[in-house]
Amino acid sequence: MELELKIKKEDPSLDWKYNHETDACFDIQSNVDMIIPARGKEIIPTGVSLSIPDGFMVQIKPRSGLSAKHGIETGAGVIDSDYTGEIRIVLFNHSDQDYMINKYDRIAQAELRPVYKAKFIEVEELEETERGAKRFGSSGK
Numbered sequence: 001m002e003l004e005l006k007i008k009k010e011d012p013s014l015d016w017k018y019n020h021e022t023d024a025c026f027d028i029q030s031n032v033d034m035i036i037p038a039r040g041k042e043i044i045p046t047g048v049s050l051s052i053p054d055g056f057m058v059q060i061k062p063r064s065g066l067s068a069k070h071g072i073e074t075g076a077g078v079i080d081s082d083y084t085g086e087i088r089i090v091l092f093n094h095s096d097q098d099y100m101i102n103k104y105d106r107i108a109q110a111e112l113r114p115v116y117k118a119k120f121i122e123v124e125e126l127e128e129t130e131r132g133a134k135r136f137g138s139s140g141k
Helices: 064-070
Strands: 006-009 026-029 034-036 041-051 056-061 072-075 086-093 099-101 106-114
Touching: 026 041, 034 041, 034 086, 064 072, 086 106
Parallel strands: none
Antiparallel strands: 006 041, 026 106, 034 099, 041 086, 056 106, 072 086
């Protein structure tokens, strides 16, 4: 399925795209040079704004290479359809080394996702399940 996603770029050289036809996510580039300090975080400007169709959202996700090789992860990952300002990416550096982001580096990826609204129904009790109220680690693995 394909939907139109209108994009406004401060710099025409920014190239947000799917790299392969089968990709689930499109890449997001940095619009600045910036150092993410070791064990720190930065908010990276992208120079891009989107018009997201009603009934959809964009979810920001880490790039696997940055995560696995350099400990760079994303945060604050939901962009609602009514937000039309510049997309800024929160990046955390979980490593012990500063990490340099260069302008045009691919710093995150994003997925266009449908939004399902919940209708909240207050009840006195919930249905019983095998797990019930068992918390973290309850599966024994």
